Amino acid sequence: MANPKPEELxxxxxxxxxxxxxxTPTVFKPGIFPYGCKPKSLxxxxxxxxxxxxxxxxxxxxxxxxxxxxxxxxxxxxxKYRSFRLFLDICVRCGACxxxxxxYIGGGDPKNMPVLRAELLRSVYRxxxxxxxxxxxxxxxxxxxxxxxxxxxWYYAYQxxxxxxxxxxxxxxxxxxxxxxxxxxxxxxLGLNIDWIAGPVANCWLTGNHLGLxxxxxxxxxxxxxxxxxxxxxxxxxxxxxxxxxxxLLVVPSxxxxxxxxxxxxxxxxxxxxELGLDYTWSTFAxxxxxxGFFTSNEMAKRLHNxxxxxxxxxxxxxxxxxxxxxxxxxxxQYHNTxxxxxxxxxxxxxxxxxxxxxxxxxxxxxxxxxxxADLIKHGKLNLDPSRNDNLIVTYHDSCNTSRGMGFxxxxxxxxxxxxxNFYEMPPNTIREQTFCxxxxxxxxxxxxxxxRLRGGLPxxxxxxxxxxxxxxxxxxxxxxxxxxxxxxxxDYWVPGVGVxxxxxxxxxxxVMKGEKKRTKDLRGxxxxxxxxx
Amino acid sequence: xxxxxxxxxxxxxxxKKWFDLIIDNYPSDSSNFFKKQKDRFLNPVGHTxxxxxxxxxxxxxHGIDSEKLFPFLNDIIxxxxxxxxxxSKALSFIFLLKQAIRKEIxxxxxxxxxxxxxxxxxxxxxxxALLSFDIYMKCRERIYEIKADESRRMMFxxxxxxxxxCEIQEQESDLKSKTVLTQNIKG
Numbered sequence: 001m002a003n004p005k006p007e008e009l010x011x012x013x014x015x016x017x018x019x020x021x022x023x024t025p026t027v028f029k030p031g032i033f034p035y036g037c038k039p040k041s042l043x044x045x046x047x048x049x050x051x052x053x054x055x056x057x058x059x060x061x062x063x064x065x066x067x068x069x070x071x072x073x074x075x076x077x078x079x080k081y082r083s084f085r086l087f088l089d090i091c092v093r094c095g096a097c098x099x100x101x102x103x104y105i106g107g108g109d110p111k112n113m114p115v116l117r118a119e120l121l122r123s124v125y126r127x128x129x130x131x132x133x134x135x136x137x138x139x140x141x142x143x144x145x146x147x148x149x150x151x152x153x154w155y156y157a158y159q160x161x162x163x164x165x166x167x168x169x170x171x172x173x174x175x176x177x178x179x180x181x182x183x184x185x186x187x188x189x190l191g192l193n194i195d196w197i198a199g200p201v202a203n204c205w206l207t208g209n210h211l212g213l214x215x216x217x218x219x220x221x222x223x224x225x226x227x228x229x230x231x232x233x234x235x236x237x238x239x240x241x242x243x244x245x246x247x248x249l250l251v252v253p254s255x256x257x258x259x260x261x262x263x264x265x266x267x268x269x270x271x272x273x274x275e276l277g278l279d280y281t282w283s284t285f286a287x288x289x290x291x292x293g294f295f296t297s298n299e300m301a302k303r304l305h306n307x308x309x310x311x312x313x314x315x316x317x318x319x320x321x322x323x324x325x326x327x328x329x330x331x332x333x334q335y336h337n338t339x340x341x342x343x344x345x346x347x348x349x350x351x352x353x354x355x356x357x358x359x360x361x362x363x364x365x366x367x368x369x370x371x372x373x374a375d376l377i378k379h380g381k382l383n384l385d386p387s388r389n390d391n392l393i394v395t396y397h398d399s400c401n402t403s404r405g406m407g408f409x410x411x412x413x414x415x416x417x418x419x420x421x422n423f424y425e426m427p428p429n430t431i432r433e434q435t436f437c438x439x440x441x442x443x444x445x446x447x448x449x450x451x452x453r454l455r456g457g458l459p460x461x462x463x464x465x466x467x468x469x470x471x472x473x474x475x476x477x478x479x480x481x482x483x484x485x486x487x488x489x490x491x492d493y494w495v496p497g498v499g500v501x502x503x504x505x506x507x508x509x510x511x512v513m514k515g516e517k518k519r520t521k522d523l524r525g526x527x528x529x530x531x532x533x534x
Numbered sequence: 535x536x537x538x539x540x541x542x543x544x545x546x547x548x549x550k551k552w553f554d555l556i557i558d559n560y561p562s563d564s565s566n567f568f569k570k571q572k573d574r575f576l577n578p579v580g581h582t583x584x585x586x587x588x589x590x591x592x593x594x595x596h597g598i599d600s601e602k603l604f605p606f607l608n609d610i611i612x613x614x615x616x617x618x619x620x621x622s623k624a625l626s627f628i629f630l631l632k633q634a635i636r637k638e639i640x641x642x643x644x645x646x647x648x649x650x651x652x653x654x655x656x657x658x659x660x661x662x663a664l665l666s667f668d669i670y671m672k673c674r675e676r677i678y679e680i681k682a683d684e685s686r687r688m689m690f691x692x693x694x695x696x697x698x699x700c701e702i703q704e705q706e707s708d709l710k711s712k713t714v715l716t717q718n719i720k721g
Contacts, residue, residue: 017562029618099567099576107617108579110563259688427575447681454616454677462578488687492680494612 021116022123022143026152028055031451034158034444036060037198042191044202045300049191060151066190067145071128073189074121077182078129084182087174088125091115097166097176102437103159106458114166114176117156121183124149154192157183159452161444162295163400163437180442185297193296197443200292204304208285209254210292215241215284221257222282225267232525234517237274239282242315246281247352249312250369252323253290253481256502262484264523265324265502269369272504275513276353276376280321286311289328290481294335295443302339305331312346312365319349320366324502326441326480329368330405336364354379368402370479373507374411377418383512388519389420390529392475394506395467396425397460397487398435399480412479412503419510424471430463440486450489457490465495475499477506537643537651538595544639549591552634553584556627559619579613583627586610590662591631598661607662607669615673625670628663632656 017024039050053061063069078085098113099105110116119141126133126142133142143149162177170176187193193201200210207214213221222239230236240246252269256262273280286308293300312320322328346365349358356375358367376382394416402408409432416423430436439456467473476487476498488500509522520531527534541548557565557580571577586606593603614624635655636643643652 031616099571104564104567105577106579106613108560108564108568109618110561113563260690429573430575447684450677450681451616458578458613458616459575462582463575466575485684485687489680489684492683493676 017110021111021119022138025148026111026155028151028155029451030448032159032449033155033452034194034196034446034449037191037193037195041195041198041202042193045205045303047191047193047198047300048189051191053191060147060192062147062150062190062192066150069189070145070150070186071124073186074125075129077185078125081182083175083178087118087176087179088122088129090172091118091122091174092172093119094171096169096171097174100166100169101160102163102165102439102456102459103161103452106439106455107452109159111152111156112159114160117160118174118176118179120149120153120156121179121186124153150190153183154187157187158194158444158449161400161437161439161441161456163441164404165400165434165437168404168433181295181298184295188297188300194443194446196446197292197295200443201296201300201304204288204292207287208283208307209257209288210290211254211258213254213257213287218257218282218284218287222270225263225270228523228525229267229271232521232523233271233513233519235271235274235513235515237270239270239273240280241282241284243281244315245317246279246315247318248278248280249286249308249315249317249320250280250282250323251286251289251308251320251328253325253328254288255290255481255485256323257287259485261488261500261505261524262481262502264505264508265481265484267523268502268504268506268508269323271508271511271513272373272382275511276381279352281315281317283311283315289322289325291328291331292443294327294331298335301331301335305336305339309340309343318347319361320346321349321369321372322366323369324479324481324504326399326401326482327405328401329408330401332364332366333406351375353381368408368411370408370411370415370503373504374414377415382507384419384507384510385512386419386421386510388509388522388528389506390422392420392501392506393422393424393471393473394420394475394477394501395423395464395471395473396431397438397464397476397478397483398431399478399483400435400437400441402479403435404433412477415503415507416477419506422471424467424473426463426467430459436460436463438480438483438486439490441482445482445486453486454490454493457486458494460487461490461494464491464498468495468498473498475501477501477503479503537648537655540639540642540646540648541591541595541635541655544642545591548631548634548638549584549588551638552587552591552631555630555634556583556587559623559626582609582613587627587631594631594655594658594662598658598665600665603662603665604669607666608673611666611669612673615670616677621670625663625666628659628666631659 033055036053036055039052042050049063051061093115095115097115101112101114104112123141123143124145126140127144132140157180160180162180164177167175203212204210226237256266291301291304293304342363343365349361349365349367354375361367396413396416425431436459438460440453464476484500484502491498505523520528520534522528557568560568568580574581586609589606643649
């Protein structure tokens with residue numbers, strides 16, 4: 001950026017807000033905040049302060065010594081995590097992150113500027129953990145932890161999707177998402193989780209997936225998929241469950257087992273692996289790739305993530321394949337090794353079809369399904385007819401966690417370009433590392449906070465609208481289950497007429513299978529191009 | 535010179551004033567951003583408002599054609615309907631055009647004694663406000679509909695699984711393979 005000229009400097013308007021941020025009270029607005037957690041969800045995982053409470057009530061039924069608990073928790077974490085202390089200390093409030101948050105861009109609430117959202121907690125840190133803050137108070141940007149301050153931290157901690165777009169622009173590399181993560185962890189010391197996160201966490205702890213699906217209901221789900229696939233292709237796939245000695249354990253987000261359009265992604269995976277004759281198994285125990293514990297606390301994330309490796313050990317598989325999920329990959333890529341270190345009981349993953357060694361997965365032995373499929377296509381192992389997707393004009397949404405969390409950009413694009421002919425990118429400043437969040441990640445895809453989700457989804461939808469108008473895009477592909485649920489809604493409001501799909505649904509539509517009947521319908525039961533009259 | 539010609543001549547100044555008045559309804563920490571960030575993808579709110587009011591202004595000069603006005607109004611109101619505004623505040627942007635016109639060319643209007651024509655333009659603006667009420671209500675209803683749709687998408691497979699719903703295959707060819715139930719759900 002060029003330096004401003006003197007006459008430009010002279011033109012700057014100094015128009016300060018009427019009140020400083022500390023003196024601007026936070027008003028809780030319906031449509032913005034999710035509901036509070038239920039006591040049984042907290043009891044299930046032995047979390048503190050289980051009780052019935054409502055966000056709308058004046059009294060949040062906190063323990064008497066809640067301030068002490070919060071402040072001690074803060075001190076403990078500041079000492080434990082050097083990164084956290086650094087992030088709290090070194091921000092110079094330059095404002096580079098300020099206009100990068102989708103909630104701020106779409107809603108205009110100043111406290112959703114990442115710098116200010118972090119400042120809500122940082123001010124408390126200064127007051128209780130720094131000498132300057134203790135002595136100089138407000139002058140040093142410090143403030144007392146009052147009940148209103150606590151509620152304000154809660155209100156905005158659940159208006160951040162931990163997407164990390166802001167951190168991309170921070171000259172110091174401060175990860176504001178980590179500040180939200182720790183803020184939520186501190187709030188959980190007081191029993192202040194939200195229902196949409198605490199419920200799935202409890203379910204996952206009990207049954208292995210966020211929905212609380214028990215083994216027989218999971219298998220029922222697959223029975224429906226198998227029937228639908230037979231209708232579409234004439235081929236009856238026969239997946240196995242909890243099979244000991246399988247080569248690969250496949251773990252996908254449970255959202256793809258029950259909610260359309262995610263179900264079509266699962267069906268696509270079933271078809272692909274059947275065609276390959278892959279020696280793999282599903283698990284009804286490790287039946288969740290997602291980890292809402294990650295939106296709760298470090299400890300809870302670790303507790304839920306552990307089951308995948310316990311199951312891999314129990315089934316004696318060689319390696320793990322992970323499905324199209326967002327935060328599951330952030331956990332695997334950025335946290336797994338810190339928790340468990342390199343896995344020593346699995347083998348370094350090798351594709352049984354192409355012989356490709358996935359050296360990048362040496363440590364956690366887990367391959368992304370898109371890496372696996374892209375490798376198949378690269379080696380010409382799939383018989384593909386992209387014209388079956390000719391009715392689709394596709395664009396691709398980079399999920400925050402796979403893009404910013406693990407630098408995963410090319411494989412999904414390579415697959416899409418191999419299975420359909422019409423692919424158009426959204427503008428460069430809205431994709432890849434700079435991708436805009438769906439607005440509903442990190443456990444915020446409840447329905448009671450819909451207005452906030454729609455604000456957050458606006459920047460993404462606005463770019464979709466552009467490619468719809470310019471190229472006629474009618475399908476938005478993504479590799480995240482929360483995207484598949486939330487983008488349908490966001491697009492429905494902002495850009496009606498655009499569908500949402502997983503990448504493996506597109507693969508399965510284009511996949512010419514051995515012994516298939518004349519394919520006239522896609523996985524959704526809609527006619528394939530040119531088959532409208534059949 | 536009549537009012538229409540005067541408005542056309544001063545369009546740039548009036549629309550800019552109108553834009554500034556609308557954006558000033560946001561907290562000042564945000565209004566600076568909405569005004570200054572010119573990239574349409576990094577500032578969809580500011581861009582949508584500035585583009586839409588520019589087109590609205592042209593349309594108002596030539597009377598009120600609901601069909602032509604709808605997309606521009608819809609783009610702005612969709613945004614306002616999910617932001618921190620009461621319904622009245624959300625739609626106040628229409629009336630701010632009256633202020634913008636008077637501030638920018640009020641003295642010219644007096645000088646040229648064309649207030650009668652101004653009354654006619656202002657009545658167009660009032661019509662625009664009425665149309666905006668309809669759109670605002672549609673947007674709010676849409677929010678409730680998409681909440682319900684989202685729940686349905688989540689529940690449908692579970693209900694199927696629990697054998698609480700069964701799909702009846704329609705025989706008539708015009709319904710193709712869609713089931714009675716999914717047809718109802720998809721509308």
